[in-house]
Amino acid sequence: MNRFLLWLVCCLSPLAFWGQEISKDAIIKEISRSAATIKTMQCDFVQTKRMKMLGSELVSKGRMSCSQPDKLRWEYLSPYTYTFVLYKNKVMMKKGERTDVIDVNSNRMFKEIAAIMLNSVLGNCFSDKSFEVDAKQENGQYVATLLPMKKEMKMMFSRIVLHYDKVQSMVHEVELYEKNGDNTTITLTHVRKNEPIDEKIYDVE
Numbered sequence: 420m421n422r423f424l425l426w427l428v429c430c431l432s433p434l435a436f437w438g439q440e441i442s443k444d445a446i447i448k449e450i451s452r453s454a455a456t457i458k459t460m461q462c463d464f465v466q467t468k469r470m471k472m473l474g475s476e477l478v479s480k481g482r483m484s485c486s487q488p489d490k491l492r493w494e495y496l497s498p499y500t501y502t503f504v505l506y507k508n509k510v511m512m513k514k515g516e517r518t519d520v521i522d523v524n525s526n527r528m529f530k531e532i533a534a535i536m537l538n539s540v541l542g543n544c545f546s547d548k549s550f551e552v553d554a555k556q557e558n559g560q561y562v563a564t565l566l567p568m569k570k571e572m573k574m575m576f577s578r579i580v581l582h583y584d585k586v587q588s589m590v591h592e593v594e595l596y597e598k599n600g601d602n603t604t605i606t607l608t609h610v611r612k613n614e615p616i617d618e619k620i621y622d623v624e
Contacts, residue, residue, distance in 0.1 A: 446554040446561045447545045450581075453588040459486045460589075466495075471600035474586040483540065483607070490621045491537045504623050505533045511623035520623055528571055535572075540607065541583060542590045550579075560584055574598060591616035 466479045481495040491505040504511040510533055511522045523530040531549070538544045545552055549572060552566040561583040567573045575597060582592035589610060595603040 432464055441556050442554075443554045446563070446583075447552065449544045450561060450563065450583050450590075451545050454484045456613075457487065457589070459542055459612050459616050460484070460541065460610065461614060461616065462607045464608065465606045466603060468603045469601060469604075482532050484616055484620055485537055486618075486621070487541070487542065489537070490618075491533070491538065493621050503536075504605055505537060506621045509623045531569070531571060535579070539579065539593045540605075541591055542581065542583065544551065544579075544581070557598075 423431045425601075432509060450500070455502055461482070463482050464480070466481070468477045468479075469475075470477070473504055479499070480497045481493070484492070484494050485491045489505065489507050491503075493503040495501040500514070502511070502513040504513075505523075505598050508522060508524050510529055512519045513520075521529055535544075544550060544565055545563070549569045551568055552563060552565055554563040556562075563581040563583065565579040565581070567576050567578075577596045577598055579596070580594040581590050582594075583589070584591040587610065589607075591607050591610075593605045595596065597603075
């Protein structure tokens with residue numbers, strides 16, 4: 420009986436530890452610390468947009484590359500092609516033969532959206548005073564919910580949810596909930612961190 424009890428304690432101990440509460444501040448600190456170690460990131464992504472009024476889903480696939488602190492290339496490959504590039508203070512959008520370049524400093528909304536895109540996939544949102552942050556452990560991962568505080572962001576999003584994989588030490592899914600009831604889920608796959616990236620992919624000219 421004593422051996423059985425010892426075996427039971429050994430088996431249940433990890434479960435008891437797993438169920439322990441982790442404070443919001445501890446979760447934010449861990450995610451932020453890991454994000455600070457990511458200098459570059461490349462991955463594929465699947466984006467699923469759910470439209471409330473139409474009751475339908477639009478699934479898009481593509482690839483993403485980013486480099487700290489202010490370079491991002493977001494490229495849709497299926498079912499259409501579209502490229503969004505952030506390079507320092509400029510944004511380039513290309514669809515077909517048309518290319519537009521915008522100075523984000525002259526467009527506050529674009530600047531906010533560009534920052535959200537970059538910081539969300541890197542897990543760098545927590546120092547941004549534009550959001551009220553809550554975080555918890557759920558189903559073996561960390562889930563951080565960002566509530567917009569600025570008027571412009573409140574008009575677009577009700578909340579942004581980041582799912583953080585503790586094993587890979589990175590954000591693996593981003594959910595964007597819009598004020599109109601639509602929501603978008605972006606899942607990152609085949610992630611490669613801190614590998615060299617050719618700076619030419621960020622060319623916005």
